[in-house]
Amino acid sequence: MTPALSRRGATVGPAAAWRVSGVLVAAAALAVFPLWFTNGLVTTIAVDTMIFVGAASAWNIFSGYSGYISLGHAVFFGTGAYTVAIAARDWQLTGDAVFWLLPLAGAVAAAIAVPFGLLALRVRRHTFVVVTIAVFFIFQLMAYNFSFTAGSTGIIAPVLNWQPATYNNPFYYLALAIAAATTALSWLIRGSRFGLQLRAVRDDEDRAAGLGVRTRRVKLSAFVISGLITGVLGGLWFYFIGEALPQFAFDPLFDISVALMAFLGGIGTVAGPVLGALIIESAQQYLTTTVTNDYLSEILLGALFLAVILLLPRGVIPTAAEKLGSWQARRRAAPREVPAGAQPDGAGGTEASPAPAPGSAPESAPSGPPAPAGPPGPERRP
Amino acid sequence: MARQILEAIVDGILIGGVYALMAVGLTLIFGVLDIINIAQGILVVLGAYLSYALSVHLHVDLFAGLLVTVPAMFVIGVAIYAAFIRPLRGRERTSMSLLACYAVAIIIEGVLYWIFGPSTVSLTGSYVTAEIHVGWFYLPYIYLYGFVLAVALVVALYLLLYRTRFGGSVRATMQNQTAARLIGIDVNRVAALTFGIGVAVTAAGGMAYGATSGGFSPNSGYDLISRLLAIIILGGLGSIGGALAAAVFMMTLQSLVDIWYPNWAVAVFYAALVVVLTFRPDGLFGRPAARAQ
Numbered sequence: 001m002t003p004a005l006s007r008r009g010a011t012v013g014p015a016a017a018w019r020v021s022g023v024l025v026a027a028a029a030l031a032v033f034p035l036w037f038t039n040g041l042v043t044t045i046a047v048d049t050m051i052f053v054g055a056a057s058a059w060n061i062f063s064g065y066s067g068y069i070s071l072g073h074a075v076f077f078g079t080g081a082y083t084v085a086i087a088a089r090d091w092q093l094t095g096d097a098v099f100w101l102l103p104l105a106g107a108v109a110a111a112i113a114v115p116f117g118l119l120a121l122r123v124r125r126h127t128f129v130v131v132t133i134a135v136f137f138i139f140q141l142m143a144y145n146f147s148f149t150a151g152s153t154g155i156i157a158p159v160l161n162w163q164p165a166t167y168n169n170p171f172y173y174l175a176l177a178i179a180a181a182t183t184a185l186s187w188l189i190r191g192s193r194f195g196l197q198l199r200a201v202r203d204d205e206d207r208a209a210g211l212g213v214r215t216r217r218v219k220l221s222a223f224v225i226s227g228l229i230t231g232v233l234g235g236l237w238f239y240f241i242g243e244a245l246p247q248f249a250f251d252p253l254f255d256i257s258v259a260l261m262a263f264l265g266g267i268g269t270v271a272g273p274v275l276g277a278l279i280i281e282s283a284q285q286y287l288t289t290t291v292t293n294d295y296l297s298e299i300l301l302g303a304l305f306l307a308v309i310l311l312l313p314r315g316v317i318p319t320a321a322e323k324l325g326s327w328q329a330r331r332r333a334a335p336r337e338v339p340a341g342a343q344p345d346g347a348g349g350t351e352a353s354p355a356p357a358p359g360s361a362p363e364s365a366p367s368g369p370p371a372p373a374g375p376p377g378p379e380r381r382p
Numbered sequence: 383m384a385r386q387i388l389e390a391i392v393d394g395i396l397i398g399g400v401y402a403l404m405a406v407g408l409t410l411i412f413g414v415l416d417i418i419n420i421a422q423g424i425l426v427v428l429g430a431y432l433s434y435a436l437s438v439h440l441h442v443d444l445f446a447g448l449l450v451t452v453p454a455m456f457v458i459g460v461a462i463y464a465a466f467i468r469p470l471r472g473r474e475r476t477s478m479s480l481l482a483c484y485a486v487a488i489i490i491e492g493v494l495y496w497i498f499g500p501s502t503v504s505l506t507g508s509y510v511t512a513e514i515h516v517g518w519f520y521l522p523y524i525y526l527y528g529f530v531l532a533v534a535l536v537v538a539l540y541l542l543l544y545r546t547r548f549g550g551s552v553r554a555t556m557q558n559q560t561a562a563r564l565i566g567i568d569v570n571r572v573a574a575l576t577f578g579i580g581v582a583v584t585a586a587g588g589m590a591y592g593a594t595s596g597g598f599s600p601n602s603g604y605d606l607i608s609r610l611l612a613i614i615i616l617g618g619l620g621s622i623g624g625a626l627a628a629a630v631f632m633m634t635l636q637s638l639v640d641i642w643y644p645n646w647a648v649a650v651f652y653a654a655l656v657v658v659l660t661f662r663p664d665g666l667f668g669r670p671a672a673r674a675q
Contacts, residue, residue: 069477119656123663125476126418126619130611131659134652137608141649252604256484263481267474295496302489309482310469 030176034169043168045285047240050175052281054233055254056261056273057182062226063259064268065195066219067202068121071255072132075139076227078250079112080105080234085155085244086148094158099174102235109231110224117223121216124205136255143246154245157238171240178236179274182229187270189222198222202268257281264308266315275316385518386641392521394634396529397594402629403532404587404606405613406539406622407580413556413620414576417467417479421487423607425581428490429455429588430598431498434505444507444589445531451585459581462486463574487603494600502597510593528590535586536626539579543622552576556620612655616665624667 030050034043055077063070084101087093093101120131143149162170189195197218200208209215238244258273261280266272283304287297312319408422419425429451436447466482504510509523543549554562555572563569591606592598613632617624632651640647658666 069480119660123659126412127615127659127663127665129418129480130615131656133608134612134655138649138652138656141646145645145649260481260484263474263477267477295492298492298495299489302485302487302492305485306466306482306489309478309485310466313470313472313478314474 027180034166034172040164040168041289043172045282045289047168047171047175048285049278049281050172050179051233051237051240052257052261053274053277054175054179054182055230056258056265056277057179057186057270058226058229058233059258060262060267060269060273061182061186061189061229062222064262064273065190065198065202066222067268068124068219069129069259070120070132070223070226071129071259072116072120072136073226073230073258074250074252074254075116075132075136076109076113076230077234077237077254078139078143078244078246079109080231081238081244081249082143082149082155083108083231084235084238085157088158089155095160098158098160098239102232105235106228106232109234110228113224113227114220116227117220121219121223133255136250136252140246140250143250149244149246152246154243157242157244160239171236174236175233178229178233183270183274185225185229186273189225190270194218194221199268257284260305263315264305264312266317266319269315269317272315272317279316387638388517389519390637390641391634392516393525394637395630396521396525397637398630398633399529399532399536400587400590400594401609401613401633402626403535403583404591405610405617405625405629406536407583407587408610409614409617409620409622409625410539410552411577411580412614413622414552415467415479415573417476418483418611419577419580420480420483420607421462421490422580422584422610423605424487424490424494424600424603425455425458425584426588426591426606427598427600427603428458428494429585430505430592431494431588432585433589433592434498434503437505437507444505444593445527448586448589451589452582455585456578456582460574460578462581463577467577468570468574487607491600491603498600500599500601502599504595504597505589505592507593522594524590524593528594531586531590535583539583540622542579548572548575609651612651616655616658618665618667621665621667624665628666 033046037043037046055073059070059073062068083105084098087101087104088098116135120128120135123131144151149155160167189198197208197213200211200213201215201219205215234249238249241248257280258277261276262273263276264272264280265274265276284301287300308316314322404422404426408419411417411419411422432451432454433444433447436442436450437444442450466486467479470478470482507524509527511522513520513522514526541549543552551562551567551572552575554565554567555569555576559569562572595602609632613628614625616632617626617628632654635654636647636651639650
């Protein structure tokens, strides 16, 4: 996989420099976060948020790039949680050793993703969404009814003898590492041949197949990669929560949350799901802990979603990029005249930067319509 | 055993009628607007709570209450469409409408929790508990009345769709929106009214559901919507006859499995969907999907 950087000149420039430094600053801020905020309540929210950053990015690798909206990713999350729960119980693992089970969680989730994908990817659009929901409910029922999952009693996690003051920190760094790796993978995939094939499937699957894309293989690969990561995160989440229960390990809210995060930030972009997860999960956790009325917090959350959908119908990042692009185009239109279309479309394979340097981004085509001025968002069509 | 099987089949058909009514609303909305109204489940629960509030506080009979709740749900449906669905445009419209409907659903769920609390309630009336003797077994009257109500409303919908000018516009819009617009149909108006009608049937469906299901809570919406989705996909998205057949088939299958494996009865529901889609990706009665553009 060659990153876009080496193939396209567009990303090399001040905008790319800004982008790289922005990512580095964000990474540094996230790395020192638990040293700064030691309050257990805050770090708990942070761990939760990091798990969802990873999950939303993983969801986006499949659903964002291929356009197949999965509302069944909780299947992988729950499978990961139950895999480590059952393995730790039956092999009587305790202490830190249990973390070596996380790759197993990913492997089992990936093994389930293969038949799941072969079945579900036969259908498209709405039908695909509903098939993923149906498979999800079958898994939840299995967790309730099989004896090895202990039914509605659930499975308790092994006790971890860690200092209470820094108990959350290992979870935080592990979740952060997985989230960062997933985001990096998402970036690599987006610029790769594989990512282009996925996005070709999203834009027009029949035409992509006609042009020689092996659509089934490409879709299934993305589905398995996405499921594997989600499974690992499910395993981590199980230790963090300390218990695997059917209704929480296989939670319909998980399905819808990861999708909402990606949509809020900007589906099909690299940074979008990350931003969406940071906003939604922390807001949700904050609302749950501060608003004493559970129902009011639910109503507020729904109202927030509606406001976002109506005001930013394509997500924060594409909308912001478009606004910025048209602003730059307007600003540049006055001093000089450049034929529209002379510039390459978009800034290459990387995500839309929330804050490129004003006046330095290569993507603005002066006096053109706002459409070609932004980075290649999910709705870009020729 | 024969008696049990017969009873399960009769139960399945009668309950299937109620689910058919709710599913027809959903599939109609899909056919005209090309969106899946994921809030349909909670709207059914809302309809049930409206009937509940009327019968508990104002002592209105469940069936008489429909004269109030059906128009009320129609207005709610049109309002949801106008406020949240209609403004959505562009390529992400399908996915965004799914999320908008979900947001509406959690707001309604929160409001219901706030007003009615999380406890399970059920609709009561003289005919809910009274039973009729049918052959070998007893059947609560409400099963029969609910089925008759559902059939009457489905027939009314059929007449509306196939015997009126408005129905012609709706079917034209379902077939080809652009062509419908070209021949002078106000597609926006058709969409708003269809959404309203699709939601209005949840008032009747919710009443029948609340009286036959043995209890409901604000949380029941998830269970309902997942079954309704399975039904309309199995029947073929946008196919009204398919939704009717699939509802009766699914509910009968479920109540049959319930005799031997009560824990797995719901799983069979989804397993049947998965099996059918493996062989017929467009559902039992669906037309092959047009190339998505």
